[in-house]
């Protein structure tokens with residue numbers, strides 16, 4: 491399961507609607523999108539409870555794997571979810587690495603704790619459940635939802651030891667079904683508070699399974715773990731504050747193996763900036779790619795100008811104007827991708843890029859650049875700090891993507907020399923047309939402050955967009971001749 495946020499409480503007497511759809515089949519795994527809404531029939535209001543994504547793996551009875559067929563995409567929304575599913579899968583797989591790093595790091599250091607903080611010792615709760623036939627599916631595997639429900643119960647008892655009230659589940663993070671459990675297994679649930687924040691508490695839960703033989707030998711199978719975040723409210727519905735806590739080191743468990751619980755405890759106490767930074771980066775690059783994909787898929791693009799090899803489209807929504815420049819280029823798509831995603835070469839064709847240098851190469855596909863640009867208004871020149879995320883397609887029908895958005899770096903604050911500007915969403919989608927030609931679509935989304943300048947371009951009084959597009963095609967085709 492991806493992290494689940496609960497936006498609304500569903501109460502007795504209300505009607506719940508659950509919509510689920512396979513967004514994308516990969517090889518043996520598939521992403522299922524789930525949307526839960528709640529309807530109050532008396533007030534005739536429908537509210538969103540949660541949007542969640544689950545990954546299912548197709549497993550035959552017995553050994554082996556099942557190769558899945560691709561899903562058929564019928565609507566615009568299907569196409570959008572299909573392309574974003576790849577990006578979300580990237581995050582999931584990266585998450586695994588982040589979590590492992592977190593666990594290793596938490597072994598190294600003991601965290602800082604306040605003197606008057608409450609010991610987490612008193613929040614340790616253990617419960618044991620026996621998996622019976624009603625808890626399992628037709629393969630005798632315990633239902634994932636049943637395990638989640640048991641985890642929530644034990645975690646909420648753990649949280650209630652601190653808030654002396656009924657905690658409300660706000661989110662479930664880093665939830666993974668690591669291995670199966672079957673009818674007859676004993677499941678041992680260990681929960682403990684990891685840390686408290688202003689109005690929330692994080693509880694770590696670990697689940698271990700034992701069959702009869704494993705129980706006698708005390709050989710646990712670690713099947714699940716997750717972090718559950720709770721709020722608590724008073725009679726008036728106001729959020730309650732939680733006391734500060736200090737980590738415990740004396741946790742007993744059936745299996746004697748307390749290392750994971752200790753890790754859970756230390757995780758939120760240790761300053762693991764590298765792991766947290768990594769998770770943040772992953773989300774930042776997801777939002778970069780997702781924003782461009784959403785922009786490209788919007789309905790209502792209107793064509794404003796057509797040349798032989800260049801078409802310009804615009805899209806207006808409130809204060810935001812977006813434009814798309816479609817260019818036919820006679821070089822292979824992979825080469826166009828490689829040339830356009832290297833922003834240090836952009837000055838070679840874009841006169842609005844005076845200088846461009848790499849500030850940070852996060853990895854091969856994520857780079858942060860510092861860009862300077864001439865003044866448009868006769869005032870100061872402009873500068874930008876941008877994250878450029880690039881992706882290769884998974885299938886030939888999908889585009890190469892280069893997404894650009896502004897980010898803030900403390901090492902590169904605004905200066906008096908330049909006017910710091912922001913790129914909301916920009917970038918390229920590059921489609922292969924043949925082995926020697928491609929269509930390059932450039933997108934840019936701008937707000938009111940740059941609108942007058944662009945409007946002038948778009949009404950045709952200036953040809954600067956076409957000129958830049960022509961320069962881009964010329965640059966790509968000249969470079970293409972060198973290969």
Ligand SMILES: CCCC(=O)SCCNC(=O)CCNC(=O)[C@H](O)C(C)(C)COP(=O)(O)OP(=O)(O)OC[C@H]1O[C@@H](n2cnc3c(N)ncnc32)[C@H](O)[C@@H]1OP(=O)(O)O
Nearest residue numbers: 516517518519545547582632633634635667668669670671
């Ligand atoms: C109808 C009721 C359904 C239920 O409630 S079932 C009960 C709850 N679930 C369970 O008990 C499942 C417990 N887990 C397992 O048995 C195994 O972990 C499971 C799911 C079979 C996977 O086995 P593994 O050997 O780990 O498989 P694998 O490493 O080869 O990966 C298989 C595919 O999964 C993908 N995967 C692995 N970790 C992932 C992650 N964190 N997020 C998203 N996808 C992930 C992996 O990339 C692979 O996908 P693909 O084959 O490339 O499509």
